[in-house]
Amino acid sequence: MKAFIAKHIYQHRGTRIHYETRYLLRRAGISLFISAFLIALALGLWLVPILPAYPFPELSTSTGWEEIQRYVQAIQYKHFLLVVLGSILMGLACPFLCKIIFFERYLFMKQRQMIAVFVIDRGLFDMETKQVEKEQMWDFSLGNQAKARKMVTKERVTYFPKIYYEVTKDKMIRIRFPLDGRKYQDTFLTFTKTLEKTLYCDLDKVIDEEGFVCYQFIYGISRDRLTIQDLVSKAGKLALMTRVIWDFDKLPHMLISGGTGAGKSIFILSIIKGLLNGACRKEDMKICDPKNADLADLDGIFPSVYSQKGGILMATRVFKEEMLARSGEMKQMENYRTGNNYRALGLRPQFLIMDELASFIEMLDMKEKSEYISNLKQIVMLGRQAGFFLIVGLQRPDTEYLGGGIRDQFNFRVALGSNSDIGYRMMFGDVDKQLGFKTVKGFGYVDAGKGVISEFYSPYVNPEYDFLDEFRNLSSTVGEMQ
Structure with missing residues (x-):
């Protein structure tokens, strides 16, 4: 029934933005001022003795005109002036207080107004102008005070696009622009970059609907940043920000880039912590660090940590062979059905974590490189269903190191x-987004498989936080399959 109503009768798309929406905050402020002023004035007149009782008992024998004069003279004008001034102050304070108390609602109203101004300033609507004859009641330039007529120009909006603004339950902002075949349609399909800057939002995804294109934005994405204690993995997912989730069952394999000091190693350690907190055990991870740096310090805490060339080559080969073996074993399980993945069969995910991939490949000769790249390629192509995933960090994803279609996986x-710019293009391809840099530790950009690039803030790690102590305190069987 709900689907029938949405299709044939009414479908809620959000709040309609009209031509008059450009004055939304002004009208809301005036309404709040008038309401607060009148309420305060009524209370003041009721509480403060301003108007005397009428009629005066001592003037019962006097004339009506004398009574009125006496009554007017008895009014406390000073008190009345104070009440009026106090009411004006209350009226002015009301919009300001409402803005503070209901800041989120104010913000959403402001964004609706900005969208209306955005459309009007760019002339994305049609307006009709016509001359109308208007009568003036009196023309004092004429001796006989006859009625005069003059021509005035009137404007009328004949077409304003059906734009809808919606805030979802999870505080996503959805703005729908019409695809009605009019001359403005191409503009509605191409100005997301400007909207991001105007609304201080990040584009999360683009949703195609019948008759509309829906842009979903995240406002103030920096507020979605998690801490290292918040990282939990379950049901094949790991939330890295409140609304940025790595669904490794559907989006297998993670690629992390960034120069020296960008925070790759800390981010990888945070991912390991999040995976251990739910989905994995220590033995489910093979960790490779050819530079013998931060990840290599996990040796002795995790059973499979490698920093030498031979060990890394062996770990990658074994990881591939275990993947192929599991793929065969899954088909022999009684509860196996076509299309089932590892988790449906009660198996845990396995991760091969490789930092500084480019540096490692530079160490290899031609034969070793060919074999290593071949193993990586098989893992990225075949690993998803069996639950074998790669997490790779490097400074720049050149095709020299991730060729043969591996990077696309x-x-x-x-x-x-x-x-x-070249590094961003290697990571994300050609994107319609202005990519900049913020001096915030852990800042970057993410492609979460939605076809758009969003700002990203890696989980916050307190400088005093000790990963090694944390991992030592975790038993080998800390992870539970979820």
């Missing part, structure tokens, strides 16, 4: 720190 990509 990394469905979740994070670029941390400051990257060059």
